[in-house]
Structure formats: structure tokens, C-alpha cells
Amino acid sequence: MAVTGNAPRRRWRWFALAVVLLLAAVVGLLISQQPPGPPAAPAPTPQVPTPARPAPPVTAGFVGSDSCAGCHSEQHSAWRQSQHHHAMAHAGPDTVLGDFEDARFDYAGVTTLFTRRGERYFVTTDGPDGELEEFEVLYTFGLDPMQQYLVDLGQGRLQALSIVWDTRPAEQGGQRWFHLYPDDEIGHGDPLHWTGAAQNWNFMCADCHVTDYRKGFDADKGSFSPAWSELGVGCEACHGPGSQHLAWAEGEHGLADRGLTVLLDERRGMHWLHELERVTARRSEPLLSDREQQVCAQCHSLRSAVAEGYHAGLPLLDFYRPELLSDPLYFADGQQREEVFITGNFAQSRMHAAGVTCSDCHEPHSQALRAKGNALCGSCHLPSNFDRPEHHQHPAGSSGAQCVNCHMPERTYMVIDPRRDHGISIPRPDLGQALGIPDACSSCHSDRSADWAAQQVADWFPQGRWRQPSHASVIAAADQGQPAAQQDLVKLLAQPELAAIVRGSAAQRLNPALGPDQLRALVQGLADKDPLVRLGSLRAFEDAAPELRARFLAPLLEDPLRSIRSMAASQLADVTLPAEQQPAFQRALEEYEAELALHADRASHLGQLGLLRLRQGRVGEAEQAWDRAIRAEPRASGNYLNLADLYRLQGREKAAERLLRDALELMPGDGMLHHALGLSLIRQQQRDAALEHLRRAWELQPENPRTGYVLAVALEPSAPQQALEILRSGMDLHPQDRDLLWAGASFAIRHGQLELATEFVDALLRRDPGDREARQLHEQLGQAVR
Template identity: 45%
Template sequence: MAREPSQNQQHSHHWVRLATALMVVLFVAVAIWYGTLPEAPAESPAQATAVVSPGEPTFVGRTTCAGCHQEQVESWTGSHHDLAMQPANVGTVLGDFDQATFEYNGITSTFYRSGDRFMVRTDGPEGTLQDYPVLYTFGVTPLQQYLVEFPGGRLQALNIAWDARAVENGGQRWFHLYPDAAITHNDPLHWTGAQQNWNFMCAECHSTQLDKNYDASTRSYHTTWSEIDVSCEACHGPASNHLVWAKKEPGWEQLNNFSMGLTHMLNERNGATWQHDENTGQPVRHPARTTDTEIQVCAACHSRRAQLFEDDRTGQPLMDSFLPSLLEPGNYHADGQIDGEVYVYGSFTQSRMYQAGVTCSDCHNPHSLELRVPGNGVCLQCHTASSYDNESHHFHEVGSAGAECVDCHMPAKNFMVVDPRRDHSFRIPRPDESVALGTPNACTNCHDDKPAQWAADQLVSWYGEPPKGLQRFADAIHAARSGEADAQYQLAALLQEAGQPAIARATAARELRNWLNQDSLQAISKALEDKSPLVRYGAITALQPLPLELRWQLARPLLDDPERVVRALAAEALADVPRADLTVSERIALSNASDEYLESQRNNADTPSANVNLGAFFADRDEPVIAERYFMEALALDATWLPAYVNLADFYRRQNREQDGAQILRQGLAHLPDSADLNHSLGLLLVRQQRLTEAVTSLARAAELAPDNARYQYVYAVALHSAGQTAQALTVIDEALARLGHVPSLRELRWQLEAAR
């Protein structure tokens, strides 16, 4: 039986331990002095502590998140993100399915119930009435759409939607999303067509962990998701490693305490304050925002963009997966105001607020999506009421509509008939630009009985001069769209003005492709090194008309760009570069970027546009068999896809197959008889075949269908002159100049034709 040591024994052991320790210290000191300290023996496998490395993050679902983040989940519940998509049942369907009918373009659709199922009887892909069960609801307010399942895993969104607004606001009714378009079953916008396909057009932004899973060989989908709505991980990314960190499970130490196991941190507002500059009175963020993480996470869905790669929500930059739209006509007015449905991001990045460091969640609760403060209060979080929320600033009675900050600086436009979206460019109203350029302005949006000049004069009477604001690119973009003589100089100046929004500068770079010369190339070459990937992309698109050697010289560095989308599009611009002429490192760079480009397009193999892009890419690489296959696949997917006909006909021209080209253009005209592009292309083909009389007819039709296209007017006039109809050619030119103003090419042609008479 063991016994406790006596007091003397304890003291004896103490002195032994102390003496032993002193000897060890002395030994180590001597060893260090003489450099003879032996290496420590390696730990045996049994002694070593295993280092556990967390795996790739996976999705865990909001139920798991709610265990710690109950407040955020409660705020999110019932939000537009929560209700983005739901199974159709009595608790989710808002529309009237009690034998309600709706008539559109000669078709009467009926909404009814069959047991527990919600049904619609409407025109199918062949134009005949058919009965379809509604599988899911889509959205909740101010309108709700309905999804119908088709063979091949497709979900299609009905064009007839339910107006969820109150009766007193005009709601509680069925309505058509294209009320004035007379859509028929063979129209590209018909609800059974590709442009109303949920898998490609909608799913990514209405679900969580969406995998489209398109099978090009069978033209079918096997689309999956982890949650049917926009849940926690749609924004925060897959959270499995966050759980490891939170629970201190094996490997948690390797998860940086800053990231806490999350794929990206949405913490840019942490510790930030807004203070007022003593000299300007303007709010200034402290510290300055140096990253765009939150904005780019939101922009993945809240932007007009193309998705080139799968977005696994693991914190990559926006342009690693997406290509934001530039200031395209139809989407944006020349001054950058919204025209089409552009979903906020492209507008917001034009604003002074964006440049000052404002983020989405400065104004919006990111979980409920509501404003942080109602009314003008959301603006007064940063802007002083004494300076802005009074009549000396807005010149309207306090409390009236004209005194609302958003009505002047964020004018709204209705989309999908009943859904008002506000312009997030936070611009100063410019009725003076409305007078000069025809752009809209907030003043006459309300005072719609007054002309723009009245509003412009009113602002001068208030402020002494027309207020300018940050966005000063309207003249340059308008000049490019109008083909004005000095457009080149305005675009080059805009491109080099670093303080202007990147989306405008990128647009300027792209538009310079129509004015390539030594001066514009100098501006473009600088833009290829711009800090904004969007500007670099715009500059790449300007290079396409250049000779191969110069194009290679300028675009080669972009094959190693840090942003994947930029690398891929650089490879597209260099598709025709002969590999044999390259060094090993150049060949590797081009091959890697080309693989990324091919991945980006094959990721969208369910769209005719991607197949046209692939066809053009392989045509440039002199692989005609593959190229033709992709062009034909584009037409198989959508027989109304105009670019497929134009590009395939041009491909046949390059292959000396003009007869095939003529056949494909006529096939296109059978589907799209009012296409100016197809008529113009057929006219040029007939000119090459020396069938001038037929060519003039086609070119005349193109000029008639596109009266504002200066190029089509020019070619038509040349054809008339060649056919001996010079007087009529001069008439065409004069009428075009009267419509379009100064177009140098048309004026020069007129002088030449007059001289030839």
C-alpha cells in the first residue's frame, strides 16, 4: 500500500530536483557557449500532434445558421429574399385561381384549381391551348409570377403575372408582362421560349447553391439547389468551416480569426463613421473603404451582367465569374440613367456615394432588405438636415413629394409593368442635358406638363448656373452613339479621366473601336493597364479590328490578368493567333486563357449566344467543322436568334460558300422578316454575287427598317449610285443627314456623288 512521503523526504526530493535543474542549466549554457548542443530527438508518430486541416467549405443550410444567428434569421424571414421562390400551394399562391380568365392577343387563358394543384390553361409552344400545373411561385410583390415544368428539366415563367398590389393601387388582377407587344407562340419572348427559361435566366439569383447542370448532348437540365430561396449562404458563402471555427472542432486553429472560417467577410461597415468635412460640409467616411466585398457580393445578382463561370460563393471577385454590362443603348441613356432593367449595381457605381465609400448596407438592412431609416431619414444618416432637408436646398414645400430626396436624386421607372425601380446613380437632375441630348430628368418626370427648358431655366434661377454633379460623360457617349465628328476626341478624353465612373470609361474604350488611329490607340493602350477590370475589358473589345500583330502586342499581357473574365476575353480577342509563332511561355499563357474562355462559353451551352461565340472562336482558329457545328447548335436552340444567322452567313462567306450563306439568310428572314441586319447582310451578299437589282431591294428594306443606322443608309446610297440611280442616292443621303445630323461619311459620299454627276 502506498504511503504519503514524510516532511523530511519531501524536502530531500525538493533539493534533488533543484540540484538536477541547476546541472541541466549549466550543461545547456556550456553547450551553447561551445556550440555543441545536440539536436532534440524527433517526436515519434505517437508523440506528434496531428494537424487537422479543414476541408473545402460546404453548404449547411439556414437551420444550422439559426442556432447562433436567430435575430438575423427572424429579420430575413418574410423578406423578398425569403419569398423569392416557393412551392405552389394554398399558402404561397397569391393569384386568383378560381376559374379566373385573362385575354391577350386573341388567347383566353384560364386559371383554376384541380384538387390541390394550381392550373393554367393557356397557349403552349405550338400556339394551342393546353393545361399546365403550376409548380412554383416566383416573387411575391408587387407582382408574382408562376413557373411551369417542361420536359428536359426546364422550368418556364408565365408571361401572365398576378398584380399583388392592393386594389386601390390598381392591383389584385392578372396582367401580361408585354401588354403592347402582341406576343405569339413563335415570338422569342413567348413564355415557352428560351428567354423565359428559369434555369438560365432566373435560377441563379432566386435560389441557394444553384447548379444549373445543363447537358448539351441531350439539351436537358438536371438543375439542383440546396435551398429554394435566397438564404444565408447565398450571400455569406458555404458555412461548414465557420461551424468548425465556432465549435472549435479539430482544425479550427487554422481558420484565420479574422475570417472565422467564412469564405468572405461582410464587415466593411465595422468601425466606420461618417464625419463632416469642415470646408465642404460633405460627409467623409473614416476610415476610407478600401475594398468592395459587400458590393460585389450583392452585384452578383443585383446587376445587369452575363454569368460566364459558376459562382460558388467562395469570395472571388465579381469579374472572376460575371461580366457587368456597359452603358448599352436600351439599358442606359447616354448620361447613364437607367432605361432598361439593370438591377442597381451599374447605376450605383456611377455615383459619388460609391466613390465616397458608401456600401449597400449603409442604407439597407441586409437581412430584412428594408431601409435602415424610412423616408429622408436614410439620407440624413450622413447628410445634415440643416443643409439638405429644407426649402433652401430643394425649393419645395417640406413634406411634399418634391421634398423627398429620392424623387430628385433617385427617380424611379416601372419595369414588368408594375414594379418601380429607383435609379441608384444618385445624380443631380440635369434638365440642361435633356434639352441638348434628349435624356430624361427628374424635374419633368414630376412636372410632366412642362418642357425640359423650363426646368433648366428654373435650376439656373435657383443656383445661378446649371448644377453639374459627378457624372460628366453624357456628351461623349451621346457623340459616340450619334457618330459625331469629334466623338473620338471626347471618348479619348473621357477614357483618360480617372475620376469618372469606370462603367463610363469602359464604354468609352469600347466605342473607340470605331475610331482607331494613333491617338485613340494610345488611350486604349493605357486603358489596358487600368486598375479597373471593367475598363480593361472595354479596352480589349476595342482591339478586334486591329491587325493581328498589333492586337497581340497590346492584348498579350491581359492573358495573365488577375481577373478570370478579363483573361478569357483576352483569349477571345487573340483566337486567330498562330500558335507556332509563339514562345513556350506565350503558348502556355494563350492556351490557359483559351481554356478559360471555352469553359465560360460551355458553361452557357444552353444559350444560342454562347454557341455563336464558340462558332466564331473556332472559325478564327481555322477549325471550320467545329465552328459550323456550334453555329448550327445556336439555331437549333433558338430559330429566332438573329446573331446566329448573321455570323453563320459571314462564316460561309469566309469559306467561299456564298450559296449556303444566301440560304441561311433567307431562312433567317422567314423567321425575322423585319430584321434590318438580315436584309442588309443579304443585300451585301447579292452585291458580291453581282445581282445588283435584287441587292438594292434588300438594302432598301434594311435602310427603311433602320432609318437611324448611318451605315445602312450609306451602303444603300452607294448601291443606288452603282445601279445608275444617283439622284435617288442623293435623296437618301439628304434625308439621312436631316434625321441624324452631321455624319462625316455621309457628307463625304454626297460630295463624291455630286462630283460624279
């Protein structure tokens, strides 16, 4: 993946678990628990599909792209001009495009100097300690619309400079230096500084910018020995190691598939068939495999590596675990939000469902589109029906008449890099109106409202597909915490015609403890034939009770795909499995531990190791893992939160307080650190000091309902009016948070403010009309008010 330049400061997945652990303590101290719901109905044991695991790949070695040129000169020549070829190169006069003739760039009080000495290139800028230092540029990184530069900070650690050369022509605003975070002032202590983990090539970028990458991290020495077969994305990055293919070409014709590890021949012998009665072409032969899509998705998807060694022909999910559709990565309708690298969007599209592959639109060697403008879409979609004003409702030849501007809207990343959404969906300003998500119409007509755009579409296409229900409404409701959304998620998961990534994304939002319908749907999802549905269903059990995980997840320890097996093992680390399941568990757990070891350079994975060790009851090793994580990345707050909660569990409250105060010295604006310190001080009976930090947490993170809820609970005994004011504000921000609403109702009744209590109870009933306790309270309040 490319180094991202405008992503928000994200929390790691385990950060949420830390918050849950911390808040569990204060809730127990400050409020009584709600009575448990009815027991879940029995659900069937999942039957995981067990296709045979792939045969061991043919032993083949990487031989380099130049070995292909003799027989494939046309393809090799096209590739030489592509972005793939230029993904990474040694710095030199033929590759460096930026101005290194004593050019200067000012940012955040630092003047960076770019210089050249012969055929070597240097940059003088603020280093890890903030002091000016000269670094040699070793590699170029990318080509269009920008070029980044890599330097070595020692111990094999390559970093991407955040000051980047704009390679566009000057008349388009290019031929200049710019910073990836132009609206911030990223200093040397910031996690987003070019010397930090977010801009580390070894983890963030290398896998997709060189061929056959090996990280080579030595955890004991803290150093890298990276290795690769070829700089850039070479022929073998897509076709697999080529030595056996060369042997086939030289006469060993007995080798299967011409000695290739995979044949990318989905388009061979087929064509897009046009028929008189259809306005859209269809494949003359059905698409029976996703080989090509998997090859492209190794880089053109947002995923995490679970093992090294992927090459074309091997199962992608044996080496990568993809991200599903979730905020903040995607909008509720599945549109790209952050840099998600295409595949997740395309997998939702009607084109993908119809058998369209990447190479139907893109020439795979040059990466150029196979036709320009609307002619590309017109190769399948009848122009006489679609490429006319009656369809697109814009003057012919205008920007609005271009198919891609309505069906593949752009979103700009890294300041100047516009990328089209590959969901290839119809504009839905009605969803933008209802859910606050972008739509192509009002994004272009920025002077008009989404209401106006929705009415235009309704007038043009009164019976159009925009009238069809959208999963976006369900996803948005689920993310807002609306109870009714759980049943709607069950229905989404049960619709086989939906894209698997949508079904898997619905599954991961289900709560198996809420009722028999959710549990039954998830159990079926765990056995689904599509791995994305199994993955989403598995993720739904992350916080489930141990007995639920033990009962339903064990079959996935023998899933045919490593990324699912290893995740199942991580979720079963704190349960006791029967003896007959132990061998499968141990094998899958070894795979998960190997995954964590592969990324032992990252605070995120060291933090996950801490959680694993805690689940295993290996408390000392958990503490060591979190301590290493903090040293690896001192400004990753989640590890402080986890370690502080471990100290709490051990009764080491003073140690937790010291740790959190140290963290706040580095990150004074982190609301959850203030929140955790406030809880620690409450447990130490230091109420006034605790309130100071709990107030600060609410000020810094009002988007988290727990900060307001806990502050109000702590204030209520001595300052009930302040508590109610906080809860009233919280109700406006978080109308779906039951704890916050219930506390507001309870406190208002306790202090004789019955009209305010009625407001909170009405909000509870809007959230869930079937909430029996809220209905009873509503009746009691009605009688009291009368």
C-alpha cells in the same frame, strides 16, 4: 437576373460583327477605299497589375439557412420576411398568391385558365406550338409587386409564364392578372413568348433566385439537370457556405475568420462622423475593401456568368463579366435605361466614392430601409442645410421635397415595378435639353419643357454643380460617331477621380487604330489597377488589326481575373503568339471555351463559339456551331447572318441565299436579313431582285446608316436621283456618318448637282472640321459654284 418584361428586342453582341463582315464585301464591290491614315506612334507595352491570386477557399459545404437560426434568430426572422427569402418557393397554399379559382385572362386571342386541384396549381394556355395545353405550376417566383409562376416544359427546362399576378392591394391597381407585354401580341412563334429563350429560368433567372445554383446542361441531350442548395436567396448566398462556421460555433475556434468564407464587416467599428464645418458626414474610417459590394453585385448587377461556383469571398470577376455603360442599357449620363439592377448606377455615385455601402442604407437581412423618407438621407446630409425649401425649392412635405424624387428618379420595369436610379446624382435638365436624356425635373413636371427646367435650376443655383462638365456629353458624342469625341474620351480615361465604370466605358468607345493618342491611352488602360478599366480597354481592341491585338493584349492572358483573361484569349485566337506566351494563352483559352460550354444551351454563346472557331481557322466547326445556334433559337437572326457570310467566304453564294430566304420566312420584318440577302443577290448579278431587298432593309431599319448607304450605291448607276434622295434623307438621320455623307457629295458632283454637293460637304465639315479631303472638296465646289 429576373425575367425582364419590357426590354426591347436586342441583338447579341456578335450581331454587329456579322453586319461588319457582310458590309465589307459590298463596300469592296461598290466603292473605292479611303487611303489609310498615318501609322500609329509606338506605344508602351502594358504592364498588367499582378496581385497574387486568392488562396484556395476553405473547403466548406452549404448547410441551409435554418442552420443559422439558433444563433442568429433576429437576423433569421428578418430574413424570413424579405424578398430574398421569397425569391423562389415550391407552389403551395402558403406561397401562391394569384387567383387560381378558375380565373381567366385573355391575351392575343388566347384565353388562359388558372385552376387549382387541392394543393396543386395549373394553368391552361398556349404552349410551344400555339395549342392550348395544361401545365402544372411548380414554383412561385417573387413576391412584391408581382408574382410569377414557373412550369416545366420537359428535360428540366423551367419557363416563367408571361401572365403575372399583381400582388399590390386592389386600391393600388393590384389583385389582378396582367401580361408583361401588354401593348404587343406575343404569339407562340415570337422569341418573347413565355416558352422561348427570353423567359427561360435556367439561364435568365436561376442564378439569382436560388442559392448555390448549378445549371447541369447536357449539350448532347439538350437537357438540364439543375441543382441548388436552397430555394430563394438564403443566408449562404451572401455569407458563403456555412459548414465551417458551424464547426467554429461548436468549438473549432482555430478556424480563420470564424470559419466564414468572408467577413462582411466593413461597417464594424466605424460611424458616420459629423463635423461642425461640414454639411455632409464622412466615414470615421476609410473603406478599404469592396467585399460587401461584390456580394451584392453578384445579383444586383447586369453581368454574364463566365463560370459557376461563386460564393462570398471569391473575386466576383472570376465568375461574372459585368456590362459597362452602353446604349441601350444606359443613357449617356449613366442613368438606368433597361433593367441594369442597381450596381452599375451606384458605382458612378459620389456616395460610392465616399465609402457608402449597400448596408448603410438597407438593413441587409430584412432589406428594409434603415430610416423612412428624408430621414435616411438626413443621417449623413445635414437636414438644416438640405431638407428645407431653400435647397429643394418645393413646399415642405410635398413630393418634390423628397430627396429621392430629385436624386434617385424612378423608372418602371415589368409594367408595374418602379425602381430607383442609384446614381444619386443632381438633376441635370440642361443635359436633357442638349442630349435628349431624361431628368428628374421635367419627368415630374411633364407639362413643362426641359428648357424651362434648366432655366429654373440655373436661377436657383447660379453657381451649382450643374455647371460642371459632364462625361455625358462626351459619351453621347462618341456614340454619335463624332470624330472629336475620340480625344475627349482619351481625357476621360486619364481622369483617376472619375468612377472606374465611367473610365472603362470611355475606354471601350476608343478606336486604337485612329491615332497614337487613342492607342497610348488604351495601352495604359489595359494596365489600370481597376478591372473595369482593363475590361473596357480590352473591349476596344475587339475589331482591331491582328498585329495590334498580338502586340498589346497578350499580357492580359495572365490577368488575375478570369473574365478578363478569357476575353483576351478570345481576341487572340487568330494571331500567332511567341512560344513563351503559348502556355498562358492555352490556359486562358480553355477558360473561355469552358465559358461557352457552360452556356451551350444559348444561341448567343453557340454563335460566339462559331466566331471563335472561324478565328481559329476551324471553318467546319464554325459552320456546325452556327447551325446548332439556329436550331437552338430559330428566330435569332445574327446566327443566320454569320453563317451566310461564312458561305460567302467559301464561294457558296446559293447556300447563303437559301439560308437567308429561310430566315426571312420566320422573320420577314428583320431589316438586316433583307440587307444581307440583297448583298448576296448583287454578288450573283441579280440586281433587280437585290434592289427589292435593299429597299426593304432601308424601310425597316433607317436607323442603320449602312442600309441607306448601300441602297444608294446600288441605285446610283441607273437611278441617280433616287440615290441622292436616299442619301439626303440619310444625312438628316445620320449627320455623323462619313461614308453616307461622302457618297452624297461624290454622287451629287458626278451628276452636276453642285448645290446639293455643297450641303453634303458642309455636313462633312460640321462633323469634322479637320477633314482635309472635305476641305479640299469644299474649296473646289466653291470655285465651281462661283
